[in-house]
Amino acid sequence: MHPDVYDINEIVRKSAKVVEIKGVKSSTATREQRYLIHTEVVMAGQAWNIRLTLTDRSEMTNMMLLGREAMKERFLVDPECKYRLNDI
Numbered sequence: 001m002h003p004d005v006y007d008i009n010e011i012v013r014k015s016a017k018v019v020e021i022k023g024v025k026s027s028t029a030t031r032e033q034r035y036l037i038h039t040e041v042v043m044a045g046q047a048w049n050i051r052l053t054l055t056d057r058s059e060m061t062n063m064m065l066l067g068r069e070a071m072k073e074r075f076l077v078d079p080e081c082k083y084r085l086n087d088i
Helices: none
Strands: 020-025 031-043 046-054
Touching: none
Parallel strands: none
Antiparallel strands: 020 031, 031 046
């Protein structure tokens, strides 16, 4: 993975046990099989485990999307704000 979107020469290799292979419908309505892993997220001074599906996002603007299940009961999303993180 590339931890810095502005420096694609920096590569970090990690491994994780595949929990399952899951059918997912992408935002373009394309169905694909994705590997699902468990991993830890650290944000706003909090750390918790999430389920994460893996896909190639190299052609997309955002390298990762954090879904509502991963943020459930931890964060409130305000669509008027951009690049702001406050825990609740």
